[in-house]
Amino acid sequence: MTRMAWAQPEYATAQIAVWWDMKGCPIPEGYDARRIRPNMEAAFRKLGYSGPVSITAYGDQTQTPCHLLRGLSSIGVSIAHTKPESTCSLMYSDMLEWRAQNPPPATMMLISDKVKDVFDWDLARLQQRTKYNFFVATPSRHISCLALYASEWLWGRILEPNVALVQDMSSESSELSAMFYCKSCKSCSFNGRSLTGFRKHLSSKKHAVREAVKYAYGDLDPETRTWGKNYAATPEYATAQIAVWWEMIDCPIPEGYDARQVRPSLEAAFKKLGYSGPVSITAYGDLEQAPDHLVRGLSSTGVALAHAIPEVIYMRMNDDFRKWHMHNPPPATTMFITDSVDVYFNNSLVRNLQRKKYNLFLAYSYRPHKMSVLLTSAEWLWESLLAGACLPTNRQQDMFQRQEDPSFASAVKGSLDDLMEHLSSDKKHALGVSIVCIITTLFHLSNNLFNLFPSLSSRSVLFSRLVEKTSTIDMNR
Numbered sequence: 357m358t359r360m361a362w363a364q365p366e367y368a369t370a371q372i373a374v375w376w377d378m379k380g381c382p383i384p385e386g387y388d389a390r391r392i393r394p395n396m397e398a399a400f401r402k403l404g405y406s407g408p409v410s411i412t413a414y415g416d417q418t419q420t421p422c423h424l425l426r427g428l429s430s431i432g433v434s435i436a437h438t439k440p441e442s443t444c445s446l447m448y449s450d451m452l453e454w455r456a457q458n459p460p461p462a463t464m465m466l467i468s469d470k471v472k473d474v475f476d477w478d479l480a481r482l483q484q485r486t487k488y489n490f491f492v493a494t495p496s497r498h499i500s501c502l503a504l505y506a507s508e509w510l511w512g513r514i515l516e517p518n519v520a521l522v523q524d525m526s527s528e529s530s531e532l533s534a535m536f537y538c539k540s541c542k543s544c545s546f547n548g549r550s551l552t553g554f555r556k557h558l559s560s561k562k563h564a565v566r567e568a569v570k571y572a573y574g575d576l577d578p579e580t581r582t583w584g585k586n587y588a589a590t591p592e593y594a595t596a597q598i599a600v601w602w603e604m605i606d607c608p609i610p611e612g613y614d615a616r617q618v619r620p621s622l623e624a625a626f627k628k629l630g631y632s633g634p635v636s637i638t639a640y641g642d643l644e645q646a647p648d649h650l651v652r653g654l655s656s657t658g659v660a661l662a663h664a665i666p667e668v669i670y671m672r673m674n675d676d677f678r679k680w681h682m683h684n685p686p687p688a689t690t691m692f693i694t695d696s697v698d699v700y701f702n703n704s705l706v707r708n709l710q711r712k713k714y715n716l717f718l719a720y721s722y723r724p725h726k727m728s729v730l731l732t733s734a735e736w737l738w739e740s741l742l743a744g745a746c747l748p749t750n751r752q753q754d755m756f757q758r759q760e761d762p763s764f765a766s767a768v769k770g771s772l773d774d775l776m777e778h779l780s781s782d783k784k785h786a787l788g789v790s791i792v793c794i795i796t797t798l799f800h801l802s803n804n805l806f807n808l809f810p811s812l813s814s815r816s817v818l819f820s821r822l823v824e825k826t827s828t829i830d831m832n833r
């Protein structure tokens with residue numbers, strides 16, 4: 357086992373549905389197929405899961421020996437015949453159908469050698485909308501998926517004889533629960549409980565003709581492919597807070613726009629979708645290079661400013677987001693304004709959104725060429741988001757400034773004047789920036805760091821701590 361987690365109370369007795377690709381994870385030569393269910397159930401029980409388990413085995417069943425089919429059906433494993441090229445897509449459409457009929461809490465398990473390559477993207481998006489507990493079993497060691505799974509097994513380890521084989525396993529009840537399906541025939545698929553009838557069907561001329569004319573779906577049909585609209589707020593998020601993380605390098609204020617338009621533009625776009633919760637905005641950029649009117653314009657409308665040089669900007673945003681999400685449980689909406697969300701935020705963010713159900717907005721300067729694995733409730737082009745907004749009145753500006761949460765701008769602790777003075781005159785600031793640059797260069801160049809901290813997350817944590825340390829020394833002197 358490479359990863360395991362004890363059952364959360366809501367899943368301990370909930371049902372477990374298993375979809376098993378018999379070609380990618382085959383039954384070894386000489387193995388007694390009747391061991392499979394008791395071994396799986398024993399593995400689940402070890403982690404505190406005792407709910408009913410349904411298993412469906414997919415593959416080209418004309419190639420599966422009769423004694424294996426009999427063994428599997430005797431322990432209540434359903435058998436589905438599929439053409440090899442369409443096994444994944446049929447497993448997935450069955451999983452989607454099951455999800456539609458079985459609301460959480462429940463556990464789903466995939467046994468396949470293609471979890472990462474085929475299923476991962478759509479599953480990670482589905483899990484951000486409706487979360488099920490998720491297990492995987494694969495033929496090889498640890499797979500790094502975007503879909504968050506609670507436990508991962510090596511297929512070979514599940515097959516090890518952990519429990520004694522009960523000879524009278526082919527009880528009446530388990531025989532009754534096992535079904536045989538032919539999913540390869542066009543229009544009239546076979547389904548029944550008799551192995552003899554199933555084998556007769558697979559060897560019939562009728563099956564051969566129907567299978568030959570049925571189109572084999574090689575690729576998955578991603579359920580979430582069409583989930584790319586701007587949706588109206590659901591009640592739980594309508595008045596919840598909205599935290600905006602704005603990276604001003606990719607998405608600067610366009611020529612001719614007044615910085616004071618940013619907040620009213622965002623709030624107007626949110627209101628249009630029914631979001632009226634308090635909005636906090638932090639703008640990240642190199643404030644030494646920013647014109648004074650821009651900095652003052654943002655500050656006067658309650659936009660918190662975080663000075664960060666380009667080399668550390670995403671680390672700083674990630675770090676601030678991490679701290680924010682520890683103290684702000686859902687329901688809440690987070691928004692990222694950047695072209696780099698898929699490059700710098702993807703892995704941690706997609707897992708966060710599966711763990712905790714935050715709403716997500718994105719804005720970018722150009723539309724990405726492929727759909728993000730991050731599930732969004734609304735997306736905008738940055739310039740179109742800013743278009744058409746009016747300047748705030750003096751009264752609104754006063755209100756914005758009162759609304760600003762000083763704890764939010766963790767990268768800039770102090771007033772705007774303090775910050776500007778610090779940036780323009782303080783030698784220590786220049787020294788701090790130099791140190792950050794050196795650390796960044798070392799971070800990128802040193803192979804030793806990779807050897808010392810092989811995982812990306814541990815390197816990121818180390819790096820952000822170094823940066824935090826440096827900027828704290830710098831700001832506090």
Ligand SMILES: [Zn+2]
Nearest residue numbers: 538540541563
């Ligand atoms: Zn058939």
